[in-house]
Amino acid sequence: xxxxxxxxxxxxxxxxxxxxxxxxxxxxxxxxxxxxxxxxxxxxxxxxxxxxxxxxxxxxxxxxxxxxxxxxxxxxxxxxxxxxxxxxxxxxxxxxxx
Amino acid sequence: xxxxxxxxxxxxxxxxxxxxxxxxxxxxxxxxxxxxxxxxxxxxxxxxxxxxxxxxxxxxxxxxxxxxxxxxxxxxxxxxxxxxxxxxxxxxxxxxxxxxxxxxxxxxxxxxxxxxxxxxxxxxxxxxxxxxxxxxxxxxxxxxxxxxxxxxxxxxxxxxxxxxxxxxxxxxxxxxxxxxxxxxxxxxxxxxxxxxxxxxxxxxxxxxxxxxxxxxxxxxxxxxxxxxxxxx
Numbered sequence: 001x002x003x004x005x006x007x008x009x010x011x012x013x014x015x016x017x018x019x020x021x022x023x024x025x026x027x028x029x030x031x032x033x034x035x036x037x038x039x040x041x042x043x044x045x046x047x048x049x050x051x052x053x054x055x056x057x058x059x060x061x062x063x064x065x066x067x068x069x070x071x072x073x074x075x076x077x078x079x080x081x082x083x084x085x086x087x088x089x090x091x092x093x094x095x096x097x098x
Numbered sequence: 099x100x101x102x103x104x105x106x107x108x109x110x111x112x113x114x115x116x117x118x119x120x121x122x123x124x125x126x127x128x129x130x131x132x133x134x135x136x137x138x139x140x141x142x143x144x145x146x147x148x149x150x151x152x153x154x155x156x157x158x159x160x161x162x163x164x165x166x167x168x169x170x171x172x173x174x175x176x177x178x179x180x181x182x183x184x185x186x187x188x189x190x191x192x193x194x195x196x197x198x199x200x201x202x203x204x205x206x207x208x209x210x211x212x213x214x215x216x217x218x219x220x221x222x223x224x225x226x227x228x229x230x231x232x233x234x235x236x237x238x239x240x241x242x243x244x245x246x247x248x249x250x251x252x253x254x255x256x257x258x259x260x261x262x263x264x265x266x267x268x269x270x271x272x273x274x275x276x277x278x279x280x281x282x283x284x285x286x287x288x289x290x291x292x293x294x295x296x297x298x299x300x301x302x303x304x305x306x307x308x309x310x311x312x313x314x315x316x317x318x319x320x321x322x323x324x325x326x327x328x329x330x
Binding site for chain 2: 001003004005007008009011012013015016017018019020021023024026027030031032033034035036037038039040041042043044045046047048049050051052055056057061062065066068069070072073074076077078079080081082083084085086087088090091094095
């Protein structure tokens with residue numbers, strides 16, 4: 001078991017560590033810069049849809065939470081506010097409406 | 099100190115989301131026969147969701163070390179991309195030991211919050227950002243592992259959405275102001291849906307689907323908008 005756990009941790013760490021630690025050059029190519037700039041938005045969008053629909057007790061409560069998060073983030077509320085309000089909507093929805 | 103505290107604030111929603119996901123990890127692995135401390139150590143040394151679930155499954159199923167290593171590599175290879183992207187975003191002066199420490203906590207969420215932040219990222223902010231999610235991830239695993247029902251089920255399912263609420267709060271404000279961000283986000287969603295729901299394509303693991311969607315959408319965005327970004 002210990003050997004397995006060590007291998008898991010080592011592989012995960014090396015993948016994360018190598019680029020950040022050893023790549024020190026600043027990139028100037030406009031295409032690469034734009035590509036890197038878009039990565040977080042692409043990652044988050046791909047991770048959210050469709051997974052968000054299966055993240056709660058039902059697809060309907062997830063939809064309610066999604067709607068709440070979309071509205072509040074469109075109004076530029078902070079991360080914590082949006083996140084907690086969306087969870088609260090899911091909770092209320094699941095308790096009282098389902 | 100101000101930057102560290104700003105980091106802590108930004109990290110709190112991540113920590114809450116992690117608490118519920120890692121709770122499930124602790125619960126599931128212990129029910130499947132893993133000692134609770136093994137489950138906890140895996141969380142404390144990996145700090146990643148998909149990889150841990152897959153890795154624990156392989157260990158519990160009596161898989162080989164090679165199988166474990168390859169699975170971890172494939173599921174986690176996206177961190178390579180994020181780590182590379184972050185190398186352009188952090189203060190250039192950050193030294194080797196600090197980089198070695200920062201590397202440990204590059205998760206999807208911690209990466210995304212720091213990458214979407216305006217300006218360069220320094221060590222203090224990043225550490226502030228990472229510490230609560232780390233505690234949340236470890237604590238959640240411990241709670242899930244030692245007892246099945248500390249958090250009531252209803253609260254747990256509601257918290258399952260916390261992470262996604264945060265993702266949305268990161269993407270929407272810049273998407274409002276930038277045509278390129280909207281295009282990239284919608285493209286990534288389209289690719290993700292395509293791979294998730296098309297027969298044959300959906301046999302790929304979620305790790306690969308995320309990589310394909312990310313690389314595809316960012317590359318399309320760069321081809322369409324790089325010149326525009328540079329001029330404005």
